[in-house]
Amino acid sequence: MINMAIIKEIHFSRTKSFGDYENVRIGAVAEVVYPKTEDNVLVDLKEWVDAKISEEVSKPVVEMKTEELKQLEGYVAERREALKALEAEIKAKRGELDRCIEVGMRSLFVTLGPYKEVRLSCGHSFRCEFSQHEKGQTAWCAKCGNYVEVAKIVDTVTGKEYDKL
Numbered sequence: 001m002i003n004m005a006i007i008k009e010i011h012f013s014r015t016k017s018f019g020d021y022e023n024v025r026i027g028a029v030a031e032v033v034y035p036k037t038e039d040n041v042l043v044d045l046k047e048w049v050d051a052k053i054s055e056e057v058s059k060p061v062v063e064m065k066t067e068e069l070k071q072l073e074g075y076v077a078e079r080r081e082a083l084k085a086l087e088a089e090i091k092a093k094r095g096e097l098d099r100c101i102e103v104g105m106r107s108l109f110v111t112l113g114p115y116k117e118v119r120l121s122c123g124h125s126f127r128c129e130f131s132q133h134e135k136g137q138t139a140w141c142a143k144c145g146n147y148v149e150v151a152k153i154v155d156t157v158t159g160k161e162y163d164k165l
Helices: 038-112
Strands: 009-019 022-031 116-120 125-128 138-141 146-155
Touching: 009 038, 022 038, 116 138
Parallel strands: none
Antiparallel strands: 009 022, 116 125, 116 146, 138 146
16 A cells, blocks of 8 residues: 655746746745645636746846837937037038039149130130131031131130230
8 A cells, every 4th residue: 555645835946047047936825724725726726826926927028128218219309419510510511512522623723724715706615725717707507507707716714805815
């Protein structure tokens, strides 16, 4: 005959790991009282412990996620402000750069390209740097296909008029 002891109490516990060396352990003790059997009490303890573990697991995760979300929202707001400031700075620098390029191109054109304009009586004009033209002289207009009179010779940079180039 097997000697059976009478079970008066049942202990049940469970441990849940969250990672990063964070754990939660929940346990309970119940007395076995008639008409419940040891098996019934153990099932009840398991259900109760599992429910409590679920609560404990979800609570820190929700709190942690909420805090992380707040931190991320703050970070995103900071980055948006920094981005707006950077965009404004780029826009200002772009304006400066465009002005520098425009001035540079004008000076490059003056330095490297023809900047004297010969205006003809037909209304057409052409640019040249070195040529033998005089106000009132007859010149060939390639656009009209006719000989016309030189009406003006103008420096396109200064706006000064010349009688002879």
